[in-house]
Amino acid sequence: MDFAVQTGLVVFSHDGRIQFGWRDIETGEFHAEADGKCIPGVIGALEFSADVIH
Structure with missing residues (x-):
């Protein structure tokens, strides 16, 4: 089964x-x-991908 990736x-x-x-x-x-x-004072961010969305 394929899932949409967000x-x-x-x-x-x-x-x-x-x-x-x-x-x-x-x-x-x-x-x-x-x-x-x-969000105040952001010092960094990383991308993530979920294999299941809700």
Whole structure:
């Protein structure tokens, strides 16, 4: 069975928090997947791909 693959980001912020998120290509800001709010103090992000989406 084939699954749709969705790419997202694991976002790291200066306060030690790690969140799943996405990046606005127009503003360059990172937003949390949980609530869509802007993530302040981002120091890095890694792409991830899920083999199952819900």
